[in-house]
Amino acid sequence: MDGNDIGAGKCPVMHGAITETGTTVTDWWPKSLNLDILHQHDTKTNPLGQDFDYRTEVKSLDFDAIKADVKALMTESQDWWPADYGHYGGLMIRLAWHSAGSYRLADGRGGGGAGNIRFAPLNSWPDNGNLDKARRLLWPVKKKYGNKVSWADLILLAGTMAYESMGLKTFGFSFGREDIWAPEKDVYWGAEREWLAPSDERYADVGKPDTMDNPLAAVQMGLIYVNPEGVNGVPDPFKTAAQVRETFARMAMNDEETAALTCGGHTVGKAHGNGDAGALGAEPEGADVEAQGFGWINTNLGGKAANAVTSGIEGAWTTEPTKWDMGYFKLLFGYEWELTKSPAGANQWRPVNIKEEDMPVDPSDATKRVMPMMTDADMAMKMDPTYNAICQKFMADPAYFDDTFARAWFKLTHRDMGTRDRYIGPDAPSEDLIWQDPIPAGSTGYDVDAVKAKIADSGLSVAEMVSTAWDSARTFRQSDLRGGANGARIRLAPQKDWEGNEPARLAKVLSVLEPIAAAADASVADVIVLAGNVGVEKAAKAAGFDVKVPFTPGRGDATQEMTDADSFDVLEPVADGFRNWLKKDYVVSPEELMLDRAQLMGLSAPEMTVLLGGMRAMGTNYGGTAHGVFTDRSGALTTDFFVNLTDMGFKWVLGDDGIYSIQDRASGAPRWTATRVDLVFGSNSILRSYAEVYAQDDNAGKFVADFVATWTKVMNADRVDA
Structure with a gap:
């Protein structure tokens, strides 16, 4: 055979690193410590380069012009994805909402602050169906303003401008969110292996919403909040109300904010379930190349918004779905409601004996009136005593409802932006809000x-x-x-x-x-x-x-x-590997908890390594324990942790108490003690490679310099001015 020939049935490229067909290192050794979470936003993925500063660039944006362009887009219906009622407002609000709505309070992950809805898994969650079209509709605006506006900012601006275009006086808007350029594939979204698996899998008791697995907030894999059809798809507004309350609390919202967002979110737009859900194509990540990033392709759409299927629920919540008004309350509380099925087979509620003038028009044909609907979550607003009382307050004072919703929407879309000094643009409100963790300016004039x-x-x-x-x-x-x-x-x-x-x-x-x-x-x-x-x-x-x-x-x-x-x-930390402390034993290993802490602090794997080694050398362990303090010079910033960790003159023996004894290999005499967190820097091949760098005879000075640089990064991490 010629040396250039490829044998029959053999592929000339490497599989696994390129496609899903191969086997990865973590497939072979699933218990090995996976450091990928520390590298998920490597600078090599950023096409704008290391010198690009978005916070500087966005300040040169023509804020009035981009707002005007986004508002104009709302009523420029495109043949390839026609606008409901000739207005994209509902779609853009849903895009912004679902971008921001993945935020969870427990670890601060998710949210709209990085534009992560562009990537898997969020771009292909069932709950995010057809939001790929919303972002594609925004592309002309992104193309026009280029690097001056991030996708993260543009997506949330679109939702805010949609509300303004439909009559709401918004609370404000800030620019300043920087895009990521790759999926956050190591974020824990749940243990389920299928979309919309029964929520029992993430609860100790599904009847007790507070038993949901931390740090999760959404009730099922692939949902932003709760199942609109009811708990596990079974309608029961009282049970749904309990899930709504817990889920929104885990997303940093109280009962009043939750009610305002639910009612205000459903004051405009519609749900789509007027067709055969089984006819939809694959989600964006599962579609073939000719789909060009589109998913859920609907062969029955026929160019008409009235035939669309997204959630499977069909209909608008209000009489005038493109107008900010009190119409949601008028229908929800003005009629009795009964269970029914959408054309796509989803559970939903319909009004009993509704007047024709209270029915919304067809989204594609204004000459026809169609039935409105409510989801199980909407019925919870009416039937749960606490939510009902809040809604009564809103109905008695529409101005109060407007303001409460505007503030809740602002919180939803800005919750992960940090303190107010990070806000950019003329519409950023000056009011200090408690959830922004306000801090007064400090003195700089002292010696x-x-x-x-x-x-x-x-x-x-x-x-x-x-x-x-x-x-x-x-x-x-x-x-x-x-x-x-x-x-x-x-x-x-x-x-x-x-x-x-x-x-x-x-x-x-x-x-x-x-x-x-x-x-x-x-x-x-x-x-x-x-x-x-x-x-x-x-x-x-x-x-x-x-x-x-x-x-x-x-x-x-x-x-x-x-x-x-x-x-x-x-x-509150439950573990700190840097100070060799664990509050109690957890299912997750101590070294995995250390990785989680390091990633939240924005540390790379080398930075994590140099910090831990330095902290051990300085004797900063919790309670003054000696575990991992592999030195006779405690308090000095030496490389002794790494030198002795890699010294083959020692052996490592696990004791009955879970603590390791470091013993002289020749005599068996005990020398030091260690935890799993200490020893993983010698056992994990990647971490050992970093440890060996600092164990070298020529790198003591490098170690001190690297430690000081990383220490300074940690001390200044929360300051936009430093």
Whole structure:
């Protein structure tokens, strides 16, 4: 055979890394620690390059022009996807809502802040059916304004402009969301292996919504909120109300906000189920190349919006679905409702003996009137006593409803943007809202070096200073830009009492640092970070390196009144591998919990590695334990953790208590102790490769420099100005 020939039946390309037909490393070894979550937004995926700064670029956007263009688009119906009632408002609102609505409070993941609805799995969730068309309708606007507007901003702007075009006075809008360029494939959306699997799989008891698996919020795989047909598709408004309440609470909404969003969301637009759901093609990720990114292709659509199938439920909620008004309440509370089926076979509710003038027109033929509908979630607004009372309040004061909805919509679409200083554009409201975690501006005019000198002479140990600064900063979540050292909320409830913050040690350190801050007219937040920096500098000097840790003053001190204690409860760490602490044993391994924490903090795998090694060397373990402190020079910023971890003169023996004994290989004499979190840096092939870099004889200086750079990143992670 010629050397260039390919044998019969053999493929000339590698499978697996390219398509789904091969077997990956994690398929072969499923229990191996998967570090992909730390690399899911590698800069190599970003076509705009490392030097592109979206926050700078978007400030040059013509805000009035893009708003006008988006509003004009609403009534420019396209033949390839005709607009219901000649207005795309309902579709754009659903696109924005479902983009933002994947947010969950427990870990801050999901949400509309990164444009992740463009990618799998969200772009192909059953609940997001036909939203691929909505984004394609926005393409001319994105094409026109290019890099000055992200998809994340444009999608949420489209929903807000849709409401304005239909008569709502919105609360405002901020630009500033930066796009991701690849799927967040390592986010946990549930353990189910099929779309819309019975919700029993994510509840200990489906009859008790608060038993849903954390950090999940939606009731079934592939849904944004709840099943509109009822719990597991079985209509029962009272049971649905309980699921609605829990689900929206897990998405950071209270009962009034939940009712406002439900009622206001269904004041406009319609659901689509006027046809055969079985005739739909594959979702976008499952469709073939000729579909060009479109999914759910409907061979029966025939160019008419009236024939569309999306959710399977069919009809509008109000008489005038393109107008912001009180029509939702008029129909829901003005009529009795009975169960029925849509043409696609979905459970829905229809009014009894409705007047013809209260019926909406056909979305494609204004000469015909058609039946409105309500979902089980809508009926919950009427039948649940708490939601009913809120709706009665809205009906008695339409202006109050308008304002409550506008604020709830703003919260929904901005919840994961962080503090107000991140907002960009002329329509960003100036009002401080409690859910924004407001922080007052801090002082920048004090003598930083004088404060550092006082801290250095305070008698606090390196471990006390570094641990306190770390505990203050580690709450930061890049997922929704909450937490962090700014605000010094570690001194307030609930954080001051969290077990992981060692309340007694914390109180001692604060009693020393707060008077120093007051005397210098500096914020406590700044002084906590400065103390950590002093500790790092002392530790580096003890290792033979004179370094100055970068510092930018200006953090402010939040008050208890500025702090929503209930909302902050979700930021409490249950584990911290960097300080070798685990609140209790979990189903998830300690090293997986460490990865989760590192990813939320925005750390890469090398950054996670250098931080942990440095923290061990400085003796910052929770409770002062010696696990993983592989050094006789505790308190010095040395590479001893890595040197001794990779030293073949030792062996590692698991004890009955789950702690590992590090023993001299020749004599068997015990030397140190370790946890799984320590040893994974030697057992995992990727992490070991990083550990070996810092164990080399020529990299002690690199280690200190890398640690200082990563430490500074953590201390400044929550500051848009740093």
